[in-house]
Amino acid sequence: MIIEAKDVTKRFGGLLALQKVSFRINNNEILGLIGPNGAGKTTLFNTITGFLRPEEGSILFEGKEIVGKRPFDLCHLGIARTFQLVKPFSNMTVLQNAIVGSLNRTNSVREAKERAIDQLHFVGLHDKRNVLANALTINQRKRLEIARALCTRPKLLLLDEVMGGLTPSEIHDMLNLIIKIRELGITLFVIEHIMSAIMSLCDRIIVLHHGQNIAEGKPSEVGVNPKVIKAYLGKEYVVTQSPKN
Amino acid sequence: MLPIFLQLIVSGFLLGGVYALISIGLTLIFGVLDVVNFAHGEFLMLGMYLTFWLFTIFHMDPYVSLFIVAPMLFIIGLFVGRTVIKPIIGSPPSVQIFVTVGISLILMNGALVLWKADFRSVPTSYGSGSLNLGSVFIGYPQLISFLGALIFSALLFPLLKYTYLGKAIRATAQDRKAAMLMGIDIQKVYILTFGIGIGLVGIASALLAPIYSIFPSVGAHFVLVAYVAVVLGGLGSIPGAILGSLIIGMTETFSGFFISPGWRQAIYYAVFVLVLIFKPQGLIAQK
Amino acid sequence: MSLLRVQKINVFWGDLQALFEIEMDVQERELTTIVGANAAGKSTLLNTISGILRQRSGSISFNGQDIEHLPPHRRVELGIIQIPEGRLLFPNMSVEENLELGAYTPIARLKRKENLEKVYAILPVLRDRRKQRAGSLSGGEQQMCAIGRGLMSMPKLLMLDEPSLGLAPLVVQEMFKTIQSINQEGTTILLVEQNVQFALEMAHHAFVLENGRITLRGTGIELLQNEHLKKAYLGI
């Protein structure tokens, strides 16, 4: 087990964005995080990565409490992330973007560059290394986010909708990339909206709805869980549809 | 001691009233356009010069020329709003800062080129007169400027509250997308708001002309005061700007008396930095 | 005849294409719905029809008139009204002020008083709350206020973007009933909804949007029975 969260609660004013969310991620697992719009998925990512501080609850990373640590501290510990709305360093080249990530583990730009080039090869952006990041397509930007995060040498990588806005063939490639990342020994926690993708990718899935963890389990279990179907399709869908299944 | 206190409170209040007119325009522009206007003070300077020339050439009383100066500044505001401000709405802060700083440099130094660095004044007959209420002295121009500020800011509230333009302005400030979906032409609202903000500065400039010397960099002082007031009250909030202005007026008279006149500005800059650091949303945060 | 006709619309977010060759008709007096998963492009489509986003190519016509180059406020004047996702009320104004802003266009202003009474009749909760700050309303009341504000604009086409978002199930039912009755009174409705069951049951015609493309179209009942729909949502 690499990370364990217990009763994490986050409020925004009066709104309970996360209500006593608990989960654990095993080493080298791919855990999926799904839920309708506004369920609190990105908020959960932000609390794990130190961008938000939960009011209650604890998060243990490799057995150590990380609530209260800042994002860059967590990055040093080995937690990296991507952003749903990608955040490239627009006026830096692709290579320079990746170098910033690599510098997390070294002070030498030369070393950082070597690692950056490796990671750009890995995600398939090596050809674009001297292009400014703002000239990339959305697919390339998502890949750059991943490359940059991998450059920091994470143990746990959080991917926030890296398949959003991609074409079906790009999604297919992205799935393969994520599986390749797992083969490197990295644990993955993945938010995704594209159901067919996440169902085939993940070992386990947790479902958030109104800030609560409403279901957890294998993709096949979660997909037929009445609570989940209700959260996605509305109450009566279950009643009329489930007898047929 | 009590009479002195009373005098300081009254003077601070009067001063704050005039600062309020400048601050309201600034905060209105920020609230609606989301642009910090670093050239705000230079429009004040421009208005004061206009008042001065109307007085010098046509012997026009500043309180009469107010009705010429304010509309002229409104029109100047519309022009600048349309040509320079509209393109930078939604741009990164760096762009907004340096474009409005650019406007400020042009106006301030344009005035220097045209009218020299000399201190000018508008010597009215009542300029040094004062009203004595017991032990409290109230200069006539101070009193008139305060009343003027009061009247015009009081007029602004029903304008914003009840007219369709006012509602459109408030709607745009609260939610741009929703405003568009109501059928509000927000581009027009932006330009008009900038015009109104600058027009308010025009009113302030005519009211201030009998009290203060006029020189090209006079705006810098007032605009910094206005910033302090606006940030105190929460950027974008009109009641906040008024309250902030009164606080600054008081701070200025009290610290001028108890510490030293030279240091009084330092006090509110220090307050300003502290507020920015610890309560950047302002002391009274509400749009 | 169709009130709204969207032809071969392509829309981009920067470099990212959000909508691909969208073709869609909305028939007068009907309730049409667009369903689809998160980020499928539903809001983008409504915002393009409202003019807040611009298409890179394609055309939109309303009542036979080409509108794709009109600014948003001109489209509102024509009667294309959107009740946006998240409601977007003016939080610091009272309920009544919000409703009055709905009647901003010249034509709606003339009938403001009359329409206000109508709205209060349809949504009595708003009358009780009319002096209250819109920001202090409950989620359901806020949605009613947003619908009321939309009605004040005298819509010919009323577009609702995820009206059920964040509402309790009972409130959702009540709100859908309101929407249905507005439609039965004669207002054409274009409804974007995640609550697929409700939306399809109510709809005359429906479209399924997936990854920026329309993948299914038909009557509400037809789509309700389509197995592909469930797959699109749950990946099963």
Added chain:
Amino acid sequence: MLKSDKNIIGNLIKMVLSNIIKKDVELSFSIFGVLLLSLIIGFIQNPFYLDIFIMILLWGILASSWNIAGGYAGMFSLGHGAFIGIGAYTSSMLFIHFDLSPWLGMFLGAIAAGVVASVLGYICGRLKGHYFALATIAFGELAHISGVQLKELTRGSEGLSIPFRPGWANFMFSDKVIYAYIGLAFLAGIYFLCLLIERTKLGYYLVSIREDEEAAKSLGVNTPLVKTLAIGLSGFLAAVGGTFYAQYILFIEPDTVLSFVNFSVQVALITIIGGMGRALGPIVGSFLLTPLSMLLRAYLGGALSGLHIVIYGFLLIIVVLFLPYGIVNTLREYIHNRFSTEG
């Protein structure tokens, strides 16, 4: 033996040079540029042109110091006059009151400004955009007021005259050419420091913060620390420029070195027009703008004083709206595109 030694050395130099030119165009051009400028100084006979040249170097130094925080890290300070003033006043007061060599005074002033700037950076670092700019304006004004009010120390708005006792120890010279060489040495020093920053971890981190602070944080950049460092270094170097100014002009007053328009805005303006976030940017900016202002002032005299700033204002707006990356970056991009499309 001797001959072959010479040959070996000659060959070595050639090898090194060709290697530099092949591998590092930027560095070799820079060294060449510095050498060229030092040659040019020798040829300037006219004292007015020499004066212009020295002021170009001075503004280049000041703008380069601003560039470290404003250009690389995107921290738009409008209070740099305070740091320049701390430098100028510290060295001058120590010289006048304690007869301390301005060289040492410069160092102490720079330390003082660096510390003050770091503290400011630390506490204001989390303010964004407008708010940071406003806080630095207020800070600059505080410094200006202090300069006026602390009369016992600064002689207030009367200004401080520095007694002219030429000599290397006193950092004053009868021959202006020496100022020019010292100015060039300082500017070259800052320039190479910036080049170094661009190529090391600090530079990557500064730019990443400017481009997207959240993303930088997520990649392990300790943003509060890096921002504090950036503005501290920026303040330190600005103070060095301040001392150079004081030693050259021999008169300082709050309305010059501590002033908002004259210094705080101009250092930013020169950098923006030249190109932010590039070592060369502020220098190009200074080479364009400083002569412009000095020539205008010289030929129009007091008659149209302020005109140069009006022109600056228009240039600023035009550059920000149409060349948002400044001249150097735009040219670079142009050259880059041409080369990459043709080759």
